[in-house]
Amino acid sequence: MHVVDLQDAKKSFGKTEVLKGISLEVDKGDVLAIIGPSGGGKSTLLRCLTMLETLDGGRLAYGDLVVAENGPDGHATYAPKKVLAEAKTRYGLVFQNFNLFPHYTVLKNVIDPLICVQKMPREAAETRGRGLLEKMGLTGKEHMVPCELSGGQQQRVAIARALAMNPDVLYFDEPTSALDPELTREVLRVIRELALEHMTMVIVTHEMSFARDVADKLIFMDGGTVVERGRATDVINDPQHERTRLFLANYQQH
Numbered sequence: 493m494h495v496v497d498l499q500d501a502k503k504s505f506g507k508t509e510v511l512k513g514i515s516l517e518v519d520k521g522d523v524l525a526i527i528g529p530s531g532g533g534k535s536t537l538l539r540c541l542t543m544l545e546t547l548d549g550g551r552l553a554y555g556d557l558v559v560a561e562n563g564p565d566g567h568a569t570y571a572p573k574k575v576l577a578e579a580k581t582r583y584g585l586v587f588q589n590f591n592l593f594p595h596y597t598v599l600k601n602v603i604d605p606l607i608c609v610q611k612m613p614r615e616a617a618e619t620r621g622r623g624l625l626e627k628m629g630l631t632g633k634e635h636m637v638p639c640e641l642s643g644g645q646q647q648r649v650a651i652a653r654a655l656a657m658n659p660d661v662l663y664f665d666e667p668t669s670a671l672d673p674e675l676t677r678e679v680l681r682v683i684r685e686l687a688l689e690h691m692t693m694v695i696v697t698h699e700m701s702f703a704r705d706v707a708d709k710l711i712f713m714d715g716g717t718v719v720e721r722g723r724a725t726d727v728i729n730d731p732q733h734e735r736t737r738l739f740l741a742n743y744q745q746h
């Protein structure tokens with residue numbers, strides 16, 4: 493059974509068809525990179541996978557939990573709330589802009605969902621939170637508020653918060669695009685470490701060499717479709733489609 497199983501995902505905003513039938517499967521331990529030009533639908537895809545947007549058509553399952561599937565009318569029909577709530581515990585999402593609560597301390601940002609959603613006792617949550625912050629290289633920052641940290645540190649807090657819930661899969665939407673190169677390196681390093689620990693991850697990124705080194709699978713998306721998919725090293729080193737070649741060639745000039 494796949495950790496994430498998405499079939500024929502369709503999504504439009506008004507008359508604009510943004511996802512034109514995307515399928516992807518993620519298995520335990522996979523690191524899947526999604527690359528492609530701006531406006532190609534990558535964020536919309538992640539937002540549909542994480543139920544921040546609803547699919548118009550297609551099927552989405554997390555392990556044995558079917559979140560949505562096409563009904564008789566051909567439109568995606570979502571499972572009852574209880575199923576959706578359980579599916580939501582199976583993934584975490586890290587955005588480009590960190591999305592921390594500005595008035596919470598670092599530690600509270602990490603453990604608040606554990607206490608409020610998972611009902612973990614405070615002491616156990618704090619122990620877990622401190623451990624994750626240590627892993628992210630943030631020991632000593634527990635009682636600061638986000639604005640006292642660098643962007644790279646804030647992003648590592650966001651990663652710790654996502655990991656706190658012990659998700660089956662972690663999604664990243666351009667986790668470093670708001671950061672300068674130095675801070676980007678720190679964040680990529682922790683994602684690399686998670687990959688070495690076989691954390692299952694789906695990463696939308698513009699960092700091509702990172703995608704090649706860290707991901708095992710890769711999808712190139714353009715215009716709401718998957719143009720090319722394969723092993724990350726194969727697609728980046730030797731793209732088979734003209735559109736992939738052009739995209740990668742433009743990249744190497746920057």
Ligand SMILES: Nc1ncnc2c1ncn2[C@@H]1O[C@H](COP(=O)(O)OP(=O)(O)OP(=O)(O)O)[C@@H](O)[C@H]1O
Nearest residue numbers: 505506508510528529530531532533534535536537
């Ligand atoms: N809420 C929305 N309402 C209307 N149109 C939207 C909405 N969200 C996204 N779109 C449109 O969907 C298309 C795909 O956007 P999306 O953000 O998914 O692309 P992307 O691949 O993530 O791009 P980028 O690399 O710039 O982040 C764009 O044309 C965008 O304008």
Ligand SMILES: [Mg+2]
Nearest residue numbers: 534535536665
């Ligand atoms: Mg995007």
